[in-house]
Amino acid sequence: xxxxxxxxxxxxxxxxxxxxxxxxxxxxxxxxxxxxxxxxxxxxxxxxxxxxxxxxxxxxxxxxxxxxxxxxxxxxxxxxxxxxxxxxxxxxxxxxxxxxxxxxxxxxxxxxxxxxxxxxxxxxxxxxxxxxxxxxxxxxxxxxxxxxxxxxxxxxxxxxxxxxxxxxxxxxx
Amino acid sequence: xxxxxxxxxxxxxxxxxxxxxxxxxxxxxxxxxxxxxxxxxxxxxxxxxxxxxxxxxxxxxxxxxxxxxxxxxxxxxxxxxxxxxxxxxxxxxxxxxxxxxxxxxxxxxxxxxxxxxxxxxxxxxxxxxxxxxxxxxxxxxxxxxxxxxxxxxxxxxxxxxxxxxxxxxxxxxxxxxxxxxxxxxxxxxxxxxxxxxxxxxxxxxxxxxxxxxxxxxxxxxxxxxxxxxxxxxxxxxxxxxxxxxxxxxxxxxxxxxxxxxxxxxxxxxxxxxxxxxxxxxxxxxxxxxxxxxxxxxxxxxxxxxxxxxxxxxxxxxxxxxxxxxxxxxxxxxxxxxxxxxxxxxxxxxxxxxxxxxxxxxxxxxxxxxxxxxxxxxxxxxxxxxxxxxxxxxxxxxxxxxxxxxxxxxxxxxxxxxxxxxxxxxxxxxxxxxxxxxxxxxxxxxxxxxxxxxxxxxxxxxxxxxxxxxxxxxxxxxxxxxxxxxxxxxxxxxxxxxxxxxxxxxxxxxxxxxxxxxxxxxxxxxxxxxxxxxxxxxxxxxxxxxxxxxxxxxxxxxxxxxxxxxxxxxxxxxxx
Numbered sequence: 088x089x090x091x092x093x094x095x096x097x098x099x100x101x102x103x104x105x106x107x108x109x110x111x112x113x114x115x116x117x118x119x120x121x122x123x124x125x126x127x128x129x130x131x132x133x134x135x136x137x138x139x140x141x142x143x144x145x146x147x148x149x150x151x152x153x154x155x156x157x158x159x160x161x162x163x164x165x166x167x168x169x170x171x172x173x174x175x176x177x178x179x180x181x182x183x184x185x186x187x188x189x190x191x192x193x194x195x196x197x198x199x200x201x202x203x204x205x206x207x208x209x210x211x212x213x214x215x216x217x218x219x220x221x222x223x224x225x226x227x228x229x230x231x232x233x234x235x236x237x238x239x240x241x242x243x244x245x246x247x248x249x250x251x252x253x254x255x256x257x258x259x260x
Numbered sequence: 261x262x263x264x265x266x267x268x269x270x271x272x273x274x275x276x277x278x279x280x281x282x283x284x285x286x287x288x289x290x291x292x293x294x295x296x297x298x299x300x301x302x303x304x305x306x307x308x309x310x311x312x313x314x315x316x317x318x319x320x321x322x323x324x325x326x327x328x329x330x331x332x333x334x335x336x337x338x339x340x341x342x343x344x345x346x347x348x349x350x351x352x353x354x355x356x357x358x359x360x361x362x363x364x365x366x367x368x369x370x371x372x373x374x375x376x377x378x379x380x381x382x383x384x385x386x387x388x389x390x391x392x393x394x395x396x397x398x399x400x401x402x403x404x405x406x407x408x409x410x411x412x413x414x415x416x417x418x419x420x421x422x423x424x425x426x427x428x429x430x431x432x433x434x435x436x437x438x439x440x441x442x443x444x445x446x447x448x449x450x451x452x453x454x455x456x457x458x459x460x461x462x463x464x465x466x467x468x469x470x471x472x473x474x475x476x477x478x479x480x481x482x483x484x485x486x487x488x489x490x491x492x493x494x495x496x497x498x499x500x501x502x503x504x505x506x507x508x509x510x511x512x513x514x515x516x517x518x519x520x521x522x523x524x525x526x527x528x529x530x531x532x533x534x535x536x537x538x539x540x541x542x543x544x545x546x547x548x549x550x551x552x553x554x555x556x557x558x559x560x561x562x563x564x565x566x567x568x569x570x571x572x573x574x575x576x577x578x579x580x581x582x583x584x585x586x587x588x589x590x591x592x593x594x595x596x597x598x599x600x601x602x603x604x605x606x607x608x609x610x611x612x613x614x615x616x617x618x619x620x621x622x623x624x625x626x627x628x629x630x631x632x633x634x635x636x637x638x639x640x641x642x643x644x645x646x647x648x649x650x651x652x653x654x655x656x657x658x659x660x661x662x663x664x665x666x667x668x669x670x671x672x673x674x675x676x677x678x679x680x681x682x683x684x685x686x687x688x689x690x691x692x693x694x695x696x697x698x699x700x701x702x703x704x705x706x707x708x709x710x711x712x713x714x715x716x717x718x719x720x721x722x723x724x725x726x727x728x729x730x731x732x733x734x735x736x737x738x739x740x741x742x743x744x745x746x747x748x749x750x751x752x753x754x755x756x757x758x759x760x761x762x763x764x765x766x767x768x769x770x771x772x773x774x775x776x777x778x779x780x781x782x783x784x785x786x787x788x789x790x791x792x793x794x795x796x797x798x799x800x801x802x803x804x805x806x807x808x809x810x811x812x813x814x815x816x817x818x819x820x821x822x823x824x825x826x827x828x829x830x831x832x833x834x835x
Contacts, residue, residue: 157457
């Protein structure tokens with residue numbers, strides 16, 4: 088099962104290495120990992136999307152993370168009201184005559200064209216994973232030359248009631 | 261600000277803020293941590309620290325290989341309960357201690373390892389004797405530090421000692437670049453610790469303790485599996501009191517031997533691959549299994565799908581990650597074993613009515629004890645261990661390597677006292693037994709220390725005989741010599757159709773001459789009739805001794821749970 092886990096960690100050198108090393112040697116399966124500074128420059132926040140077999144596997148991941156001296160707090164936020172976003176850059180084949188069509192196509196996704204080449208354009212999209220994947224599927228027929236995704240970064244929403252129970256993928260999101 | 265120097269136990273200690281070099285800070289901090297002995301080996305990048313060792317006269321034991329130093333620090337830590345301190349240089353000095361660090365990590369021994377490092381100005385340039393020891397030891401240390409600025413050094417050393425010795429003990433490494441050790445900074449060791457990410461749970465949850473006490477009351481077939489966690493917590497007295505209050509039979513893990521008296525009527529002996537039939541059958545049939553400070557290692561559990569199939573599992577462990585790691589746990593208790601046992605004693609639950617169970621256990625014990633067959637000609641290794649047990653009144657500190665001799669020592673030396681047993685359990689390190697005996701002797705200078713070693717393992721760290729010679733350290737080396745890598749040979753016999761690939765030694769050194777080269781007295785014994793007298797003489801000898809005991813060459817360790825089998829499928833039990 089896929090779980091989203093956030094951890095706050097000391098922003099010291101090698102801390103990323105400690106965490107990824109731990110995941111590798113314990114055979115935990117990471118799908119994506121992002122890291123960045125928080126409001127406190129001494130502390131970083133990491134967001135992992137991991138794949139575990141069962142509850143016990145998940146429990147181990149969290150406990151092993153906690154064993155690291157540089158890890159301050161770990162939380163599985165999969166089932167909570169969260170804001171989860173990733174950014175993707177997609178370079179697609181785009182002859183001049185297709186550009187208008189593509190532009191119209193990606194508009195509802197609030198994706199923007201951030202670079203234009205002679206034979207290609209580069210789109211930038213931000214949103215949850217489903218949205219990003221939907222856009223990728225949509226532009227696939229044009230031919231994807233290059234694709235870079237940042238992986239999910241996430242945290243809990245300010246108020247708990249805002250759990251959105253509808254379809255996870257929405258063009259307004 | 262003028263330096264204030266106070267004397268504590270003959271040591272000069274600075275108080276307040278005092279300017280000094282990094283290496284002075286290190287030695288000052290070691291004094292503040294009450295370190296009375298360092299095991300190590302000098303080299304280029306650690307020279308400033310060795311200069312400070314020379315100047316201050318802090319006790320340093322010079323090994324002849326860094327592996328010897330680190331295993332000695334482990335033996336010292338295991339017996340003294342204090343952190344073992346090991347100082348080595350960068351590059352090869354640091355990489356030579358890796359086996360010992362990994363060994364201490366898996367067996368939870370508190371170590372503070374200080375490695376020299378090339379200067380910060382050349383780190384990352386593949387400088388002479390540079391190795392990325394932080395990267396290398398990240399997975400095998402509880403935590404590690406590279407000191408970048410001299411001012412961080414006091415905080416780092418203080419944190420290192422705290423992390424190594426609290427919670428689940430383990431090794432902490434400090435990588436000290438040469439320019440940091442010569443730079444000047446302010447030494448202040450009185451700042452409080454600030455480790456928000458490291459807060460081990462010591463006192464268990466009261467509700468869980470109550471649950472556990474009720475589970476004992478309701479159990480029909482309870483059994484306790486006790487590991488080294490009881491010893492690390494210093495909880496043997498509480499453990500005995502709890503067991504006598506509740507009358508629960510006790511099986512020990514290999515590393516847990518001595519946490520409960522081996523000759524006690526409720527002791528089942530060691531569990532696991534070469535454990536007793538009684539301990540393993542008790543685990544197999546139990547309806548309540550209480551693990552205290554043990555981590556369900558595969559050598560203890562055998563095949564997991566057959567392990568304790570009927571038992572509700574309660575697990576007391578200071579490391580929450582061990583609970584539920586290998587075995588589904590019904591009653592998790594996170595905390596220090598001694599605290600948990602004290603709370604259980606205070607809870608004073610109604611003991612279980614399990615007379616039938618205890619009768620069953622008594623029957624197994626008398627019907628299937630540990631056994632071996634005398635052939636009347638050769639010296640049986642099991643008999644050799646029994647003789648050591650008899651001649652030391654069961655009170656010696658025994659150290660071993662890994663393999664057959666280790667299993668025989670675990671089976672036939674009945675440890676009644678805690679902290680008499682030093683062995684490499686999790687990592688299974690050959691070459692561990694001899695240097696760890698040296699460390700143990702420093703921890704307990706008045707005690708008889710017996711290093712029971714295989715002839716193969718001894719040859720991996722035999723150079724440390726220099727320490728015995730230099731300090732006339734009365735360690736007794738007893739080689740259980742079968743001219744083979746005994747356990748490898750046994751597995752090749754049983755599982756590889758007797759194809760003895762590289763496990764038999766056609767040529768061996770003359771161990772007596774080897775000992776004599778270090779001015780150590782040697783005895784060679786191959787006649788079982790002479791063994792006891794020779795052993796007595798050797799143990800009474802005032803000084804280091806090496807006994808080359810030629811034992812039966814093709815003796816196997818039994819009983820045994822073959823790989824992939826369960827506890828109920830033991831082979832080689834007493835016919």
